[in-house]
Amino acid sequence: MQKATIQLETLTCPSCLQKIENAVKSLTGIEKESLKVLFNSSKVKLNFDDQKISINEIENAIKKLGYVVKKSQVKAQ
Amino acid sequence: MQRFILGKKNFITIISAILIITAFTSKLAFDNIDIFVWLLAIASILGVLPIAIQAYQALKVKVVSIDVLVTIAVIGAFVIKNYEESAIVTFLFLFGAFLEQRTLNKTRSAIKELTEMAPENALKLMENGEFEEVEVDEVDVGDVLLVKTGAKVPVDGTVLTGEGHINEASITGESVPVNKKQDSGVYAGTILENGTIQIRADRVGEDTTFGKIIELVEEAQDSKSEAERFIDRFSKYYTPIVLLLAIIVWLISRDIELAITILVLGCPGALVIGVPVSNVAGIGNGARHGILLKGSEVIQDFSRVDTIVFDKTGTLTIGNPKVAETEVYVDNVDEVLGYLASVESESDHPLANAIVEHIGKTKIYPVENTNVVKGGGIVAYVEGQRVAVGNVSLMEQENVTLNEKVRADITRFEENGNSLVLTSINGILQLLIGIRDQIRPGVKAELQRLKKLGVKNLVVLSGDNQSTVDLVAKELGLTEAHGHMLPEDKANRIDELQRKGHIVAFVGDGVNDSPSLALAKIGIAMGSGTDVAIETSDVVLMNSDIGRLPHALGLTKATANNMRQNIFIAVGVVLVLLASVFFSEWMNMSIGMLVHEASILVVILNGMRLLRYRLSGKNRKI
Numbered sequence: 001m002q003k004a005t006i007q008l009e010t011l012t013c014p015s016c017l018q019k020i021e022n023a024v025k026s027l028t029g030i031e032k033e034s035l036k037v038l039f040n041s042s043k044v045k046l047n048f049d050d051q052k053i054s055i056n057e058i059e060n061a062i063k064k065l066g067y068v069v070k071k072s073q074v075k076a077q
Numbered sequence: 078m079q080r081f082i083l084g085k086k087n088f089i090t091i092i093s094a095i096l097i098i099t100a101f102t103s104k105l106a107f108d109n110i111d112i113f114v115w116l117l118a119i120a121s122i123l124g125v126l127p128i129a130i131q132a133y134q135a136l137k138v139k140v141v142s143i144d145v146l147v148t149i150a151v152i153g154a155f156v157i158k159n160y161e162e163s164a165i166v167t168f169l170f171l172f173g174a175f176l177e178q179r180t181l182n183k184t185r186s187a188i189k190e191l192t193e194m195a196p197e198n199a200l201k202l203m204e205n206g207e208f209e210e211v212e213v214d215e216v217d218v219g220d221v222l223l224v225k226t227g228a229k230v231p232v233d234g235t236v237l238t239g240e241g242h243i244n245e246a247s248i249t250g251e252s253v254p255v256n257k258k259q260d261s262g263v264y265a266g267t268i269l270e271n272g273t274i275q276i277r278a279d280r281v282g283e284d285t286t287f288g289k290i291i292e293l294v295e296e297a298q299d300s301k302s303e304a305e306r307f308i309d310r311f312s313k314y315y316t317p318i319v320l321l322l323a324i325i326v327w328l329i330s331r332d333i334e335l336a337i338t339i340l341v342l343g344c345p346g347a348l349v350i351g352v353p354v355s356n357v358a359g360i361g362n363g364a365r366h367g368i369l370l371k372g373s374e375v376i377q378d379f380s381r382v383d384t385i386v387f388d389k390t391g392t393l394t395i396g397n398p399k400v401a402e403t404e405v406y407v408d409n410v411d412e413v414l415g416y417l418a419s420v421e422s423e424s425d426h427p428l429a430n431a432i433v434e435h436i437g438k439t440k441i442y443p444v445e446n447t448n449v450v451k452g453g454g455i456v457a458y459v460e461g462q463r464v465a466v467g468n469v470s471l472m473e474q475e476n477v478t479l480n481e482k483v484r485a486d487i488t489r490f491e492e493n494g495n496s497l498v499l500t501s502i503n504g505i506l507q508l509l510i511g512i513r514d515q516i517r518p519g520v521k522a523e524l525q526r527l528k529k530l531g532v533k534n535l536v537v538l539s540g541d542n543q544s545t546v547d548l549v550a551k552e553l554g555l556t557e558a559h560g561h562m563l564p565e566d567k568a569n570r571i572d573e574l575q576r577k578g579h580i581v582a583f584v585g586d587g588v589n590d591s592p593s594l595a596l597a598k599i600g601i602a603m604g605s606g607t608d609v610a611i612e613t614s615d616v617v618l619m620n621s622d623i624g625r626l627p628h629a630l631g632l633t634k635a636t637a638n639n640m641r642q643n644i645f646i647a648v649g650v651v652l653v654l655l656a657s658v659f660f661s662e663w664m665n666m667s668i669g670m671l672v673h674e675a676s677i678l679v680v681i682l683n684g685m686r687l688l689r690y691r692l693s694g695k696n697r698k699i
Contacts, residue, residue, distance in 0.1 A: 010172060010178060010182060011186075012177050012178045012181055018135075018140045018142070018313065019134065019135050019138055019140050019142065022139055022140055023137075026138065032533035036299075038295065038296075038298075038299040039299055039353055039442045040185055040188070040298040040299050040353060040356070040357040041188075041295045041298060041299060043295070064134070065134045066083040066130065066131060066134060066137070076667070077369065
């Protein structure tokens with residue numbers, strides 16, 4: 001399991017959270033309970049299985065919604 | 078293409094504004110309806126593009142977002158050829174979003190300032206023996222790092238070589254630089270003001286004290302109270318319900334105009350954004366003043382506190398005992414004081430320090446055969462004479478006779494809250510000294526402020542002796558004071574208070590009081606953020622100044638109020654808008670959108686007031 005923290009550009013609408021949450025949840029290899037989308041700090045935190053999915057794929061899922069990914073940090077757990 | 082359009086949102090907003098203005102000018106000044114209609118149609122199409130893209134993306138992940146409602150409404154207006162409405166609504170929606178982003182950034186600025194204090198680079202000792210600049214993420218535990226004057230300490234570590242002064246304000250809130258030399262601990266995020274040091278990395282990244290503080294604050298600003306979770310659940314169903322309502326109204330009344338107006342008016346914006354905005358601004362204000370509040374639940378609880386328990390008298394006193402009273406039983410005072418000062422200079426006991434400080438400059442004699450009696454004092458020889466300095470039981474061991482006058486003095490000194498130090502020479506009593514702690518300057522006023530803020534009970538549970546505690550309690554007007562308390566006694570007492578229905582905040586240093594910190598509704602850790610304190614408490618006061626406490630309490634009250642105001646504004650606006658659709662003539666889509674966007678800005682601006690919050694009647698610098 002890898003722990004990722006993805007920093008997005010400032011989120012302004014709370015419904016963005018729902019969009020990002022649903023989009024990331026639908027990916028395979030994500031630990032669903034660990035997924036947290038933080039509104040004020042504009043961050044996505046989650047654990048994922050790097051055998052099944054890469055951080056780039058997760059980033060792309062968010063980018064496709066139209067949000068800018070500033071940087072992400074991945075740490076082995 | 079989608080991303081391109083979204084990226085140009087601000088540009089589109091400006092174009093759309095220009096188009097709308099030109100359209101109205103051509104209609105009003107030149108009476109040209111054709112151009113008017115065309116321009117507005119173009120503005121509508123252009124303006125709805127980014128909104129529609131966002132709506133489409135939301136629907137793809139099964140979310141009925143505000144974008145969906147607005148897109149349908151705009152398309153509806155377009156279909157019935159009401160270009161005026163469709164253009165103005167899209168413009169207002171885009172412009173509103175732009176203003177929201179700008180103002181939201183402001184409310185978040187306080188916390189951002191804090192996180193931006195995190196170190197980014199480090200000078201790391203490489204294998205070739207040279208220091209190279211690397212990103213702080215690349216530093217591992219055990220690495221040797223160089224910190225130059227003016228640089229941030231990148232990690233928590235230990236000084237290997239060098240010396241300097243470090244400003245630890247980011248950790249302790251104390252801006253007086255601290256001297257660091259070999260083997261001193263240094264903290265990430267602190268600044269080396271002078272000197273150069275080499276350090277060994279002990280803790281890196283999120284494990285450092287600073288990393289933990291940042292993580293705590295970041296989680297806190299997004300933590301949700303019960304009320305917020307309710308709003309969240311509610312808003313998940315709210316937007317689809319509005320959509321459904323609009324469809325039903327359309328089916329029944331066959332009035333597209335009415336249906337799309339409902340779509341716009343039903344947007345929940347201010348409701349979902351109101352509470353998080355107050356939360357982030359309140360927590361941000363706290364962080365700026367060295368007060369870490371762990372989330373909105375804590376804010377709600379703390380704002381209702383009626384009992385504050387202090388863990389020791391030391392929080393309220395200077396913690397620096399001073400000689401308060403002296404009784405002399407002999408004539409050759411100067412000689413005795415010289416002996417006493419000489420013996421006490423051998424010790425670093427706080428009472429001994431107080432005595433040495435009190436006596437000041439005097440003749441110092443050589444001291445021989447110093448013997449520290451545990452729980453008693455010191456026995457030593459000065460110029461061949463046996464000098465004993467200590468408490469009553471030491472005097473008894475030394476077979477010193479204490480006559481009636483002396484015993485009466487002892488009782489009086491104890492009643493006044495003194496610790497006693499007696500001095501005998503060759504078994505004959507010379508001096509009785511009473512030493513006690515002083516109340517911290519300003520504490521009385523701070524406690525008064527707490528009372529004004531609605532705290533009814535101020536309690537001290539202390540390990541000190543009862544007379545010391547009583548004295549402090551009397552001087553400060555505390556409601557309750559217990560001495561001789563062990564940590565578990567404190568926890569029991571807190572439990573008792575809470576069972577009586579009090580909302581208790583416990584102020585402790587977090588080292589040996591974690592049970593009480595955890596048990597009290599609000600655990601407040603004081604002093605430089607030790608890890609235990611940060612983890613078990615609900616509120617962390619970054620330095621040990623209790624002057625922050627009234628600010629913290631006032632701030633949580635203001636924040637809780639602010640949230641209530643925002644919920645009230647948001648709900649009120651939606652109700653008024655929906656009611657006026659059905660009962661008034663003047664309501665239309667554009668006015669609805671205007672009021673709606675205005676209400677969002679109002680709640681954000683209202684939240685922003687918290688950033689400037691200061692306790693009134695407080696003129697000292699905080």
